[in-house]
Structure formats: structure tokens, C-alpha cells
Amino acid sequence: MLMKIYVFLAQSTWLLGIAFMVGLAVWGMRQRDKHHKEAKRKWDDAVAKKMNEPASLHPEIDPTLCGGCGACVAACPEGEIIKLINHRAVLIEPTACVGHGACQVACPYDAIQLVFGTKTRGMELPRIDPNFQTNVPGLYIAGELGGMGLIRNAVKQGKLAASHAAKNLGGGGGAQFDVLIVGCGPAGLAASLACAEAKVKYLCIEQAKFGGTIYNFPKQKVVMSHPLDFPLAGQIKFNKHKVSKEELLSLWTHLKRQSNLSMVEDCRFINLQKRGDVFHVETSKGIMTAKKVILGMGVRGTPRKLNLPNEEMTKVTYNLLDPDQYQQKWIAVVGGGNAGVEAAQYLCKPGLRNKVFLLVRGPTFDRCNEENQNIIKDYERKGMVKICYNTTVEQIEKDHLMIKMDGKVLRLQNDFLFVFAGAILPFAFLKSLGIMIDTKYGEAVKASS
Template structure:
């Protein structure tokens, strides 16, 4: 009997104390997260800007792995546990890394674009091909906003295009790629690797949407494979480092990209393929790959002064 009492005192009571402390800490954290979520929602900050996690409470076991995996969590809260279930407590702080989905051991997270209040139109694709035969979409425009996934999509879309190019047909260009963001740049490398007659046009600069990201933003957290280059082991890479890497790849590989060239119109060519009209020229191509992202081009009013250097049409990173 005495042995049993001693056993309880030595082992069970400390375990019970640890459990009580854990429960109290979890409740305190849950209360804090709920207060933050309430504050965000009362302020109207309910709509994520882009790709974000949708968490299935039936699958979530409250392990908190997703919270720890979020690269933005160190700077400001994004995810949090409320009543032992993970929730997006600060939706506007989520910028679409997607590390939470990768980390979740219970497959409780789905990455989505739209919300119940704000739907997002995503093109219906068949192996990256649109309803227009020969016109393909890759990257954010097709519903894949993560840089790593956009790069993978650029490669996979090119595989489909290479297969389609085996059919009969001729044009001065095999492929015209629109956009030099993650998907478009990767596709350009693949086209060069396969010795296609291709042209890549970009209305701004290398990186596309990535170039417009805030200074120091963490954009890559996992390795990725690039055509020509091979596997690149990115680990917590910032916007600046990624752009510097891409510029280095562009210089070393000699991949050709025409900058400050904006597509204005795409029409079917009677002889087959498409005529792509830009602000510089018109190209006849068998295939078109749209990798333009979702940022779009601001529509100007045609008024005096709208092209002055002090006028900007999107958020820019101050010096």
C-alpha cells in the first residue's frame, strides 16, 4: 500500500501538474487567439489577399504544426489554435506561402483563392490548355499562386506543349510565352532547353509579380527544379535573393526575354496557330502560353500627366 502511495506521489502527481499547466497554457493561448481574430474581423480585415489555407475542423487535431510552419508567423500572427483547432486568425496577414499545407500531418488544409464573400474566377483547363486549342495557361492565372508551384506548372505546361507540337503545323514560332514571372521564366528555360523556336515577352521586368513584392519578403522555403539549371535548394529565400538568382540564371543561360513588350491582342491565324500583337510587333506562333499572373495591367484614363514619373498605379517598395 505504501509503495502505491509513493508511486503516485513520485510519478503521477508531477505528470498531472504538467498536464494542468499545459491545459491552462492552451486555454490562455486560445483566448488570446480568439481575441485577436475578433479584433481583426471587427476591423473588417477578413479577406486574404491571395492564396490561403482552408482548414477542415473535422480533420484538424490541433497539433499546431501549421502554425509553426508559417514563415510569416515570426513577424505577425497568421494562424492560431482556438479550442484546439487551427484557424486563420489574421486573414490579411496571409500571403500564400502554403507551408502550412505541406506541414500538416493530417491533410486538414486545402489552399484556395476565393472566399465565400469574394469568389475568384479560375479558368477551366485541360492539362493546362484552355478551350482555345493551342493556348495554355500556367501559374497564378490558372489558380496556383505559390512561386514553387508556379515553377512546377511552367515545366508541366511545357511538357504538354511539347507533346502537342509533335502534330503537323508550321509557323515562324513554335511558342510565344507571355510573362516572365516564375512560370513564364521556367517555361522559357524549358523551351530553350528543347531548342524550340520561341519568344518570351514581359511587359515589365524579370520576376513579374515577384518584382512588386515588398522588400525582404520571404518567397521561397523549399527546393525546386529548374530546366537547364537543375535542382536549386532554396531555404527561406527573400524576394531580393530570388530575383538576383534569376538574373544570374538569365545571364548564364542566355535565355531570351523581350522586356517592356505588352501583348495587346491574340487572334486565330487562318493558316493555323495564332497571331499575337504586342506594342512592338506581331508574331505568328503555333502555341501560346499565358503566364501573366493575376495582377493585370492598370487601365489608364488617357488624361494629361498620367505618365509622369511621380504617378504610380500599384504599391511600390520605397527606397
């Protein structure tokens, strides 16, 4: 009798185990199907909003090679912008992709390559070789101007460009500098350190303040940053994944002082000419000559304007450094992208007591990531900001704006107007320097030497 009880219990336990495993499998399949459906919904939404075309460098996933393991999904540091749909990886939020390349590294099937542009949407880029030298011998481009964003990309490119320039100085007798670097951002800093390491005579000039684009970020803006590998300093790791603008600039200032780098602020690059083996560089502080020139000035130095009368008024600005300077004001922010939406977020915080209006040209946000959209929409529900879709500024006056919203012209009280309409890419200027511009249609990134 006792034996029968043991057998019954054993069988019951075995059956319960089978039932549990089956139930777990069913639950897992349902969760997977749920995630796939959510990913498909996001992709369809991106297509409907015409936000399915990546703006810059991005992964291209070959569905015939993808094994559906999800390694790329887990590796992406920008959140859930890659998802599995029908067991294949899909870039469901292309406009949020900034070209980290972590997905490509993580893929065990070699199904991902990083590309510029798409088959239908070309991307204009200056022609550069694997050492970041343009078709003009001795003239280099590093960082965002070359089509690849991210601080770590700019650091790597600045380092490689300067190292190659320092090893190939050639002639150019009588030049003031071996290497002249334009821009004191991440590319310029890395290039300066590489030149200092190579013990060549160099100078880095910056039209504004040390830090370049990073300096112009709003106060306490979080910069997503991985370890950075600088010449002289080696690899620098951070104790946390999210590093603020101030923390990053503090580190860079330390590197600058530690290596006694040759840098000049408030020195604007105007033009250059190559005469023989020497570049004659026109700046706001006079003509400078160099054997090699590295352009690491980014693409945000010339903001796109509204081209309206009175736009030169001091109330109109194109960046936001310190939100705390604006309190109890009527503020309008133009721009439906990440920069405009983030500025509105900073300016509408309760402690500032501002009246903030976010003016979006179209019926929805333009190339703004989902996280920023969710935050600003939540702020609107709380009454902290007013989002005005289908809205443009028609007239700028001292204490108000005339805006057109859904075809109706309205008067909006206004103390400050922030314009985030993107930047004018300096391709015409680069062409005037002799640099060739190519249009890429889904062309893979070439490995750097």
C-alpha cells in the same frame, strides 16, 4: 531507523515528482487556454474588421476531421495565421494567407484542402485544365494570372504548361515559333527553360525588364522562397529562408545566361488572334506567329489609378524600385494593403529624412498582414510617418495635394505621390481572346498532371 529514513525520502521524492508533474500539466493547460483565447481574440478582430474572407487560394479546414494536433500551425511559413481554437485549427488571419499549401501537406488527418473563393465570396478565374491550357486549344495560362500566387507555384506551372505545349505542337506550319511565352517572370523563366530542354523553337517577351513582377519589387525587398525546381537546372536550394529580390534576380540571370535563353525585353503584348492552327500575336515590336502561346504575365501590369486630373504628372507613380532615390521630400502613399504599407516603411527610414504620409481609405488597414501593421504603427509612434485613416486624394497639384480626411478637405504639401490601389485584373481582355472565366465558390484545387 535508517530504513525509515530511506522510505520517507523515497516517498517524499515520489510525492514531489507527482506534484511537479501535476504542476507542469496545470501550467501547460493554462498556456494552451491562453493561446486559444488569443487566437479567438484575433479571429473575432478579423471578423469585426471584415478581414475574415481570404483574397485568393487558401486552406479550408474540416473541423470534423481535424485532430487538433497543431501540425498545420507549425508548418505554416507565413507566421501564426493558423491557430487552434477549442482544439481545432482555424485560419484566423485569412487575408495574410498566400496559399503555400504547407498546412495541407503537414496535416495527418486529411482535414485540409486548398480552395478558391468561399461560399459567400466568389473568385473569378480563367478556365484552365490540369496542364494549364485554357478552353482555347494551344493557349495556356501559368502563374499569378491563373489565381495561384507564389514564385514556386508559377515556376511549377510554367514548366508544366511548356512541357505539355512542346509535346503537342501538332500543325501550325509556317509559324515563326513553336511556343511564344508572354512574361519573363518566374512562370516565363521556367517555361523558357522547359522549351530549351525540349529543343523547340520559342521566344519569351516581357513588356518591362527581365524578372517581371519581381523586378518591380523595392530594392532589397525580402522574398520568402522555398527550393525551386527548374528545367535544365534542377532543384535550387537557398542557404537561408529569406532571399532578397537582388539575390533571386541574380540567380535567374545566371540561369538565363547559362542556358542562352531567347528573351526580349521592352516588348509589350497587345493582342492575339488564332487563325487555323497558328496564333498571330500583336506586340509593340510587330506581329509574331506561334503554334502555342503561354500567358505568364501576372496581374500587376495594369495598376488601378485614382482617375484624377494631373495623375499623369511625373510625381505620380505606381511602384517603388529604389527608396534611396527619394530624400528630404514630402511623400504621400495611397494604400492600406501590404504594398502601400511596405512602401511607406521603406520611404520613412530616418536616413532619408522624408516627410511620409500613409493615406488609408477606410478606418483601418485593408488586407494588410499583422506584421506590417505592427511595423508601420511603431514607426508612427516614433514620429517617422503619419497614418491618415478615412482619407482620399481629391486633387493633385504640382507641389501639393488636396485630401479629404474624415470629411474635411485639407491641403498637404507634396513632392511625390505613390499609388498602391491594386491592379485591374485583365479578365475582360482574356474574355476578348475567347478564354472563359469562371467564378469559384470554395472549389478545391485540382491536382496537376
